[in-house]
Amino acid sequence: MKDVLAVVLAGGKGSRLEPLTRDRAKPAVPFGGNYRIIDFTLSNCLNSDIRKILVLTQYKAMSLDRHITLGWRSYLCRELGEFIDVIPPQQRIDDKWYQGTADAVYQNIYALEQERPKHVVILAGDHIYKMDYGKLVASHEENNADVTIAALNVSLEEATQFGVMQVDRENRIIGFQEKPAKPKHVPGDPNHALASMGIYVFNAHFLFDELCKDATLPESSHDFGKNIIPANIDSRRVFAFPFLDENRKEQAYWRDVGTIDSYFNANLELTSVDPPLNLYDLDWPVRTFQPSTPPAKFVFDSGERRGEAHDSIVSSGVIISGGCVTQSVIGPQSRINSYAEVDQSIIFGRVSVGRHAKLRRTIVDKDVVIPEGIEIGYDHAADRARGFTVTESGVVVVARGENIAT
Incomplete structure (x- = not known):
């Protein structure tokens, strides 16, 4: 070649x-x-x-x-x-x-x-x-x-x-x-x-x-x-x-x-048990820029809160601190705080999801702070009123660096 x-x-x-x-x-x-x-x-x-x-x-x-x-x-x-x-x-x-x-x-x-x-x-x-x-x-x-x-x-x-x-x-x-x-x-x-x-x-x-x-x-x-x-x-x-x-x-x-x-x-x-795209094939590696970040970390298992992720991709540098992630993709250096729920969502890098916040079918771009207690992806009229993009299928997009009013 x-x-x-x-x-x-x-x-x-x-x-x-x-x-x-x-x-x-x-x-x-x-x-x-x-x-x-x-x-x-x-x-x-x-x-x-x-x-x-x-x-x-x-x-x-x-x-x-x-x-x-x-x-x-x-x-x-x-x-x-x-x-x-x-x-x-x-x-x-x-x-x-x-x-x-x-x-x-x-x-x-x-x-x-x-x-x-x-x-x-x-x-x-x-x-x-x-x-x-x-x-x-x-x-x-x-x-x-x-x-x-x-x-x-x-x-x-x-x-x-x-x-x-x-x-x-x-x-x-x-x-x-x-x-x-x-x-x-x-x-x-x-x-x-x-x-x-x-x-x-x-x-x-x-x-x-x-x-x-x-x-x-x-x-x-x-x-x-x-x-x-x-x-x-x-x-x-x-x-x-x-x-x-x-x-x-x-x-x-x-x-x-x-x-x-x-x-x-x-x-x-990619979050399914047998995803249609295999990212783990060492015979055909997918390369990228890998910054020097610490491993992902899951914090708390105290009975009332537990840092956990199910059927999800969790990138390096992520801390899931007492929150719950389900069927989602979490980008590098993001943080899911206590009692937060992230379901069927895509979180880019350096995002902080506040305590008790709930995200469903949502894409959050980089450098966004999700306020405590907010719900996104549950009421599309409220999502549009906040200025978020909502697709015909109900996917909500929070733009990069968005300053979200509570």
Whole structure:
């Protein structure tokens, strides 16, 4: 994989995840207690032996940049030609923000060309999954392809939010529609369609030529799914690569956590006895920044109060001091005080839940003090009156640093 360069697109606004993305980019949103969303894509790169990585940022990138600087650069050795570089918009070619996924790569084409890769792997930094990109590149080479797209079977209802592909018996793509209103189903399976995962392998020279060509088209959206891919299906060798899940469960695991509800559900799935995503697989580790924090601590067992957690993820530095946590994810250095109840909730780092407070189906962002005796997630009218976000499914979100009136 020495001739492979990975480009991670991490510049999206993540507006559907607000207020969690009010102060950070979507890939920097915490997930599963210890992790950030982008950690899964970056871990896939390292586990696939891809050692040259460019992360393209744009909106609210400071938190993401800090996370990668503190937690990821130590894994790679610049002297051996290995690196992970965070690249903000350079405006070397245009003075505009990135106009689409292809434009984001085009505006950084000089950085790509300097590495002289044979293949370029384009990745999104905001999905949760495990995948060996080495197998994807090997399939690309075996097919003598110009482009290879990772593909996932999804329901027809879900397919309206994806690029949908039709393939022949050799998995060569013969049709592609971006987010069609009426997706074409997989032959023999009227309930599912073949969706693009937004993961591409390009021959480098072909990619550079196509990006330069697309940049001159004023009518183009400068997007891989809308423009680059459809324009080359008939004339070039474009193949699909069926998703091979390194999570090694009965059902393939891939999650787009782009909405509050999908993000909430994906986190709570981790608390089940046999979670669909295995975070404990030493053969496919998920890496992240691990600060120097003490172990989690559970305090009091006096009969009237007990620090306890059931079916939950409790991160390092947490103190559960006489409170009760059930089916929840508790982020680093948070504290659950006496008689507090936290049920089906996600608590980010450095949160203090006051005595006798009760949280249900609630996400609490960092650096929030939950006052004593308050109830959140029980009366949605009261939650909205306090300025909290409440989703259609009833998930309440308390924004970062929120000053909560009692």
